[in-house]
Amino acid sequence: MALPEKITVGVFGAAGRMGATVCAAVAGDQDLELVAAVDPGAVGESLRKVTGVDSDIEIAGKAEHLDVKPQVMIDFTHLEAARANLAWCAEQGVHAVGGTTGFLDADFQRFRETFTTSNCLIAPNFAIGAILMMRFAELAAPWFETAEVIEFHHDAKVDAPSGTAIRTVERMAAASSDWTADPTTTNTIDGARGAEGPAGIRIHAVRMHGMVAHQEVLLGTTGQTLSIRHDSYDRSSFMPGVLLAAKNVASHAGLTIGLDALVDL
Numbered sequence: 636m637a638l639p640e641k642i643t644v645g646v647f648g649a650a651g652r653m654g655a656t657v658c659a660a661v662a663g664d665q666d667l668e669l670v671a672a673v674d675p676g677a678v679g680e681s682l683r684k685v686t687g688v689d690s691d692i693e694i695a696g697k698a699e700h701l702d703v704k705p706q707v708m709i710d711f712t713h714l715e716a717a718r719a720n721l722a723w724c725a726e727q728g729v730h731a732v733g734g735t736t737g738f739l740d741a742d743f744q745r746f747r748e749t750f751t752t753s754n755c756l757i758a759p760n761f762a763i764g765a766i767l768m769m770r771f772a773e774l775a776a777p778w779f780e781t782a783e784v785i786e787f788h789h790d791a792k793v794d795a796p797s798g799t800a801i802r803t804v805e806r807m808a809a810a811s812s813d814w815t816a817d818p819t820t821t822n823t824i825d826g827a828r829g830a831e832g833p834a835g836i837r838i839h840a841v842r843m844h845g846m847v848a849h850q851e852v853l854l855g856t857t858g859q860t861l862s863i864r865h866d867s868y869d870r871s872s873f874m875p876g877v878l879l880a881a882k883n884v885a886s887h888a889g890l891t892i893g894l895d896a897l898v899d900l
């Protein structure tokens with residue numbers, strides 16, 4: 636009996652922290668075949684040398700220079716690069732899995748309009764624990780009148796607040812409109828109360844050497860508080876979700892935001 640064909644996958648940002656981890660995860664998955672790697676910072680280098688992945692692939696500087704067109708491209712780069720990379724995927728009819736954070740509503744609208752012949756799945760967080768954290772925060776929201784989110788990341792993260800924090804607060808705001816107004820009348824130092832997210836829920840961003848990706852959702856009501864915390868200690872925490880997305884993006888038409896659509900919560 637013939638073996639089922641593997642899904643061919645390419646990685647944008649292959650030399651980056653997440654991209655290199657994704658290359659290793661894809662190469663080690665029996666249903667996926669790593670066929671392409673793109674990273675302008677490592678153009679012409681061997682993927683093996685840059686990432687340690689057992690592969691003869693030479694890293695391309697642009698998707699336009701790839702010899703093969705993968706069925707799925709995975710993007711973990713920077714915001715401007717990701718916008719261009721996803722536009723290329725839409726134009727070329729290549730399915731896209733997007734992990735880069737920082738997209739605005741206008742970006743999502745454009746992806747909805749442009750992914751017509753292939754699909755796009757974007758998740759601000761591919762860790763299952765983070766998906767559950769967002770769901771638990773959404774469930775808790777109607778039972779509390781005050782909430783704040785503190786997100787903690789490694790000290791090389793360039794965008795703030797994190798996409799996970801924004802998505803968490805959007806979902807809490809959609810689950811309840813009954814939030815108490817901020818009582819602060821004087822900020823002795825600007826920004827002391829963090830950034831104001833949807834429904835006035837405050838988000839605080841910490842950047843710290845030694846951390847990876849962590850978030851705490853604090854909710855309070857009379858006489859009690861609830862803390863919901865998730866910690867990613869290692870980039871491997873994101874890989875099961877990324878691989879799940881790569882295997883399933885073809886069957887989810889158009890734009891899908893969040894991994895929730897692929898996991899039955």
Ligand code: NAP
Nearest residue numbers: 648650651652653674676711712716734735736759760761
């Ligand atoms: P990183 O180490 O800076 O890696 C990004 C890589 O992309 C770099 O090697 C960069 O090269 C490369 N790059 C830049 N422009 C490119 C282009 N046009 N095409 C292809 N590659 C390009 O960053 P990271 O820590 O891996 O994080 C990447 C993104 O993933 C961030 O937005 C982060 O917030 C996000 N993230 C998401 C999740 C999730 O679960 N969704 C989890 C972790 C991180 P140069 O260095 O030469 O510019």
